[in-house]
Amino acid sequence: MEWYNVGKIVNTHGIRGEVRVMATTDFPDERFAVGSELAIFMPKSKTPVMVKVASHRKHKNFNLLTFEGYPNINDVEKFRDGIVKVSERDLTELEENEFYYHEIIGCRVVTETGEEIGTVTEIIETGANDVWTVTPKEGKPHYIPYIEQVVKEIDVDEKLVKIELMDGLLS
Incomplete structure (x- = not known):
């Protein structure tokens, strides 16, 4: 299966399990919508960690996300520097003259x-x-x-x- 980058987790935010994501997608509202399934690829791991978005909001130049089952900072600190990706089946059809x-x-x-x-x-x-x-x-x-x-x-x-x-x- 092909995976496509949509962001990088650059840090945690607060103590309630939020992560700061620097988006690399033109569609952050769609990619990070509540219920979206994402894969986090860590630098030294070949196997992605699958997560489901529990909340999404914007703060300055970042997208702040929480994931189901990861309620506090201790749960998400390990995701720092992870690359957030979506699978090819989650790509949507683009309009004419639009490209990924x-x-x-x-x-x-x-x-x-x-x-x-x-x-x-x-x-x-x-x-x-x-x-x-x-x-x-x-x-x-x-x-x-x-x-x-x-x-x-x-x-x-x-x-x-x-x-x-x-x-x-x-x-």
């Missing part, structure tokens, strides 16, 4: 004329639009804004992205 990060990361990026730019290695959320880090075989990474004027075509099956090279984009 794991579908974009690893895609080759070429210009409309076929010039190879590099591979998408990271997606940075900026608030206005995502920015894709495109790393060439040699040299410094490029930062490509995910906007209609630049990204012209995405083929996740072929792992290929075509962009229009605007002036100053790769400098």
